[in-house]
Every structure is written in C-alpha cells, then in structure tokens.
Amino acid sequence: MNIIQDFITSTNTNRPGTSLTVGYVTIHETANTNVGANAEMHARYVKGDDAQNRQVSWHYTVDDSETYQHLPTDEVGWHAGSTGNHQSIGIEICVNQDGNFIAARANAIKLVQLLMQQHDISLSHVVTHQHWTGKNCPANLLADWEGFIADVGSSTNESIGTVRVLATALWVYNRADWDARYETVSRDEVFTVVRELTVNGSRMYQLRSGLYITANPEFVQFQS
Ligand SMILES: [Zn+2]
Known part of the structure; x- marks a missing residue:
C-alpha cells in the first residue's frame, strides 16, 4: 500500500519525540463528518496550531483512497491517554460524508495487517x-x-454462503446498526456472506463488501 509520509515538524509541541515501544x-x-475531512486534510490539521494547542497527534490517517503517516512509529503520539500513548500506534479512520466509509475501513484493515507484521x-x-480511556x-x-477484528485476522474473508434478496427492495447497512441504512438492493440480487451476527436481538449477515443485510428469511434466502 502507498503511504504518504508527511511528518509533523519535530519542533511542534504535539511531537514530543518520546520513544515508543510498540x-x-x-x-x-x-x-x-464534514465534506473534505479526508486524510490529506487531517495531515494538514495535525501539523497546525490547533492540534498543538489541543495537544493531539497520532501516527496514521486513512481515508477511502489515501493513507498519511504523521509520526514515525518509534515516537509517542497523543491520542489514547497516557497508557495507550506509550504503547500504541494510533490510526484515525476518516468519516467524512463525501468519503466511502466501507473503503476507508478496508484501507485501515490493510494498514493494521501491515503494522502487525512489521x-x-x-x-x-x-x-x-x-479500550484505553472509555x-x-x-x-x-x-x-x-x-x-472488524475478524476481517483483520483473515486476509481473504472466507464466505459462509450466499444470500439472495426476496423482497422487491431491501436496505443494506454500512455498519452493524439497524439505523445505518446505506442503499437499497433489489429482488434476486445475490451477495456473498462472510458472517452472521445479532444486532439488537435481530440477525444480520455481514457481506463480503463490508455491508450488512437482514438475515430474516422473509426477506432473504440464505444458501451455505
Ligand atoms: Zn479516538
């Protein structure tokens, strides 16, 4: 993956230069969620006065198409409280409304896999x-x-089956949340399923695309 190194100036107060044991x-x-709040924008932000005043910094920002690195991985950033800062590499995933969160999530997974190896x-x-601060x-x-952890763990998401849409139109969701309606799919569309899960008492399938769909057999037909 292409990582754009754009480090915070070493004299900035939010780059303390403290040694990090990862x-x-x-x-x-x-x-x-602002329009344009992508990785490039955050790379500018973290080098600026506001980030210094707020005493924030982190190592990488990922959006749907780019990954920026703001700090070397052997230096502490300020993103997760003292305990977390002194032990971890911090990754920010963009949620700008003009970006594609599913793609940003997928890019973050690739970066995490790379860092786990390194x-x-x-x-x-x-x-x-x-985990660190609540x-x-x-x-x-x-x-x-x-x-997310399951996806990080499996480089090729293994399918558990397919699902065919029975309803005329059916919502898919961009996270495991019944309020996170993303777009509709149509009758007879078929998707690959990687996981089944329960959300607020109702079953959902996670699709290979990273989207989610109801597992209610009234609306979809599952085939393993
Ligand atoms: Zn955070």
Whole structure:
C-alpha cells in the first residue's frame, strides 16, 4: 500500500519525540463528518496550531483512497491517554460524508495487517480508543468490533454462503446498526456472506463488501 509520509515538524509541541515501544495498534475514527475531512486534510490539521494547542497527534490517517503517516512509529503520539500513548500506534479512520466509509475501513484493515507484521503485534493487541480511556471511539466500528477484528485476522474473508434478496427492495447497512441504512438492493440480487451476527436481538449477515443485510428469511434466502 502507498503511504504518504508527511511528518509533523519535530519542533511542534504535539511531537514530543518520546520513544515508543510498540505493543498495540489503537483504532480511532476522526468523528469529523464534514465534506473534505479526508486524510490529506487531517495531515494538514495535525501539523497546525490547533492540534498543538489541543495537544493531539497520532501516527496514521486513512481515508477511502489515501493513507498519511504523521509520526514515525518509534515516537509517542497523543491520542489514547497516557497508557495507550506509550504503547500504541494510533490510526484515525476518516468519516467524512463525501468519503466511502466501507473503503476507508478496508484501507485501515490493510494498514493494521501491515503494522502487525512489521511490529509483531497479535490480533488481541489491536484495540479501540475506548479500550484505553472509555471514549466512544471508533464510534461506527464499535457497533461490530468483532467483525472488524475478524476481517483483520483473515486476509481473504472466507464466505459462509450466499444470500439472495426476496423482497422487491431491501436496505443494506454500512455498519452493524439497524439505523445505518446505506442503499437499497433489489429482488434476486445475490451477495456473498462472510458472517452472521445479532444486532439488537435481530440477525444480520455481514457481506463480503463490508455491508450488512437482514438475515430474516422473509426477506432473504440464505444458501451455505
Ligand atoms: Zn479516538
């Protein structure tokens, strides 16, 4: 993958230069849904005065097409509280409304897989910001963190079957959340299923595309 290195100036206060011994990867979402709030914008932001004043920094930002690196991985960033900062590489995933979150998630998975190889990090040490401080971050991925970790763990998502749409039109969701309606699909469309899960008491299938669909047999026909 192509990583654009655009480091924070070493004299900036949010690049403390403290040595980092990497044991974990910490996943964040930017929570900035503004149009244009992509990786390039965050690369500019983290080098600027506001990020210094807020005392924030992290290692990578990923959007649907690009990955920026803001800090070397042997230096501490300020993204996950003291304990998290001193043990982990921080990745921010963009949630800009003009971006494709499914593609950004897929790019983040590739980056995490690369970092796990480079730093000999186990899957159990890929954690959320919430893990360190309790903050509701990464907000979208927390709805199905298990699914994210499963995807990181399997480079080629193994299919458990296919699902055919029985309804005239049916919603698919961009995260494991019944409120996260993404687009509609039509009768007789067929999708590859990688996982089944329960969300608020109702079954969903996770599709290979990263989208989710109801598992209600009234609306879809599953075939293993
Ligand atoms: Zn966070």
